[in-house]
Amino acid sequence: MSRAPRSEAVSFRVRAWLALGVLAACAAGLVARAVELQLVDREFLIGQGEARAVREVTIEAHRGAILDRNGRPLAISTPVESIYANPRELAQARDRWPELASKLDINRKQFEKTLEKSAGRSFVWLARHLTPAEAHAVMKLNVPGVYQRSEYRRYYPAGEVLGHVVGVTNQDDQGIEALELAFDSWLAGEDGLKRVIRDNTGRRVDDIENIRAVRPGGDLVLSIDTRIQYLAYRELKRAIEDNRASAGSMVVIDVTTGEVLAMANQPTFNPNQREQRATAVARGWLRNRAVTDMLEPGSSVKPFVIAAALESGRYTRNSIIDTGTGHFEIGGVEVNDEHPLGKLDLAGVLAKSSNVAMAKIARDLEPQQIWNTLTRFGFGKVTASQFPGESAGHLPHYSNWRWAVVSSMSRGYAWAVTPLQLAQGYAVLGAMGVARPVSLLRVDGPVQGRRVISEANARTLVSLLESVVNEGTGSRAAIPGYRVAGKTGTAWKHNGGGGGYQKDRYVAVFGGVAPATNPRLAAVVVIDDPRANRYYGGEVAAPVFSAVVGGALRLMGVAPDAELAGSADPLTGVARMGNR
Structure with missing residues (x-):
């Protein structure tokens, strides 16, 4: 009887100690695990937690604005809303897809195809660049996995008035054309980066820290004067329509600084209409013809050959060239004038645009002398404009010249220029022989240049070119109240790869400076393939020069050389010409 109670007591103590030992072991295990978690695995666990809840978020930099020289906005970035989805989450609400597709105005089958194709991803764009109201309407549906950014x-x-100069960006606000591309790094700035906490639905709960500060893009101030640009756009478009031409370009340069005040092309495009971009690309409307397209300039470059003649010392303004019967031939190469012009001084050579006289002058000069003069004017190489895709034109080295080449070059064939290069050449004449870098950005302060020809010869050339407008082929370039110096050009269009020329298709050109007494502006007008029974540069290009440069001088407050006569344009205050 006495052993049973003792045996039960011993058994109880054993069980108690055993339970206590188990509890102690568990407690020791928990303490060890706590030590391991808090000390040994602490960094790993923190990392795992942050990987699930902490995200690095990009802070988009605001792209800088593009402004004209007077501060008028030409390109600005406006806030918009975009809708994206997590396909994995959105897959759980497949029954909501039709409703979502309808609200986004997306074809249902295309919407489903996009999501199914992105099923394994965690991000896909559904709609970009919506208005706040449109984005709010989508988010109001409260579809799982759909987010707003x-x-x-x-x-x-x-719009299209400056499309070719300013360019365009893609949907990610990156420059892809023209100056938007050329200065993309400056305009774009640098995105910032910060660390945030998100909940299990992906929504941001709190900001933890800034990793990298955002650097907003810088503003870009162009040399363009929107007022003059509009004039160039309007008059060039009118000329293209009136003359049924296929294309055209105009460049206006301030000769005192080298700044491009206007650069217009036709056809053009509206960079705001992204949906029409494919059509514009296919038709070649995106390229800036004034910078990228080359042309054989015809008689518009005769002044630069005359510059070489004056610089050689063999010719003066009073030199006489006998054109005889209007026919000249050496070594089987023939040069002809439309009709006999007899004996001409240099003013008469330019005013009458004598091909025979130009050939005889070129024959008297060393090829290297001509080539050196032309290259100093900037022909055969790109300008300092920094415009993407600019063409250098084509000026063959003088070592490859034969008489056939020399005679052709003297009248504007066998070499090619861009409208910008030609305008730069006339700007050198207007600056009395000094070349200043062409700039599409506003220039503040005086600009140093390099001398191309002597001041005396430059003044002589400007005076000679006045005779073209006063007495010769450029009469329609005249500007009431201002003295104008310039030269017309009419060239056959080249056949391209086939060689030779299309003698029923033309390029009409006029280049000049004004006021001739103290030049401020140089401009070039190119009309490609006019087909309205008018094709001479003096007929179709010169009137555009008159209207645009006359308006620009008035807008800039350049004092006229004489009193205006006739009715005035209400926009510019420049008297209208009776015969345009």
Whole structure:
């Protein structure tokens, strides 16, 4: 009887100690695990937690604005909203897809195809650049896996008037054309980066820290004067329509600084209409013809050959060239004038645009002398404009010249220029022989240049070119109240790869400076393939020069050389010409 109670007591103590030992072991295990978690695995666990809840988020930099020389906006980035989805989450609400597709105005089958194709991803764009109201309507549906993100969209207030100069950005606000591309790194700035905490639905709960500060893009101030640009756009478009031409370009340069005040092309495009971009690309409307397209300039480059003659010392303004019967032939190469012009001084050579006289002058000069003069004017190489895709033109080295080449070059064939290069050449004449770098950015302060020809010879040339407008082929370039110096050009269009020329298709050109007494502006007008029974440069290009440069001089407050006569344009105050 006495052993049973003792045996039960011993058994109880054993069980108690055993339970206590188990509890102690568990407690020791928990303490060891706590030590391991808090000390040994602490960094690993923190990392795992942050990987699930902490994200690095990009802070988009605001793209800088593009402004004209007077501060008018030409390109600005405006806030827009975009909708994206997590396909994995959105797959759980497949029954909501039709409703979502309808609200986004997306074809249902295309919407489903996009999501199914992105099923394994965690991000896909559903709609970009919506208005706040449109984005709010989508988010109001409260579809799982659908999120909203703020972005920027580029807007171009001047539209097609400056499309070729300013360019365009893609949907990610990156420059892809013209100056938007050339100065993309400056305009774009640098995105910032910060660390945030998100909940299990992906929504941001709190900001933890800034990793990298955002650097906004810088503004870009162009040399363009929107007022003059509009004049060039309007008059060039009118000339293209009136003369049924296929294309055209105009460049206006301030000769005192080298700044491009206007650069217009036709056909053009509106950078705000992204949906029409494919058509514009296919038709070649995106390229800036004034910078990228080469042309054989015809008689418009005769002044630069005359410059070589004056610089050689063999010719003066009073030199006489006998054109005889208007026919000249050496070594089987023939040069002809439309009709006999007899004996001409240099003013008469340019005013009458004598091919025979130009050939005889070129024959008297060393090829190297001509080539050196032309290259100093900037022909055969790109300008300092920094415009993407600029052409250097084509000026063959003098070592390859034969008489056939020399005679052709003297009248503007066998070499090619861009409208910008030609305008730069006339700007050198207007600056009395000094070349200043062409700039599409506003220039503040005086600009140093390099001398191309002597001041005396430059003044002589400007005076000679006045005779072209006063007495010769460029009469329609005259500007009431201002003295104008310039030269017409009419060239056959080249056959391209086939060689030779299309003698029923032309390029009409006029280049000049004004006021001739103290030049401020140089401009070139190119009309490609006019087909309205008018094709001479003096007929179709010169009137555009008159209207645009006359308006620009008045807008800039350049004092006229004489009182205006006739009715005035209400926009510019420049008297209208009776015969345009």
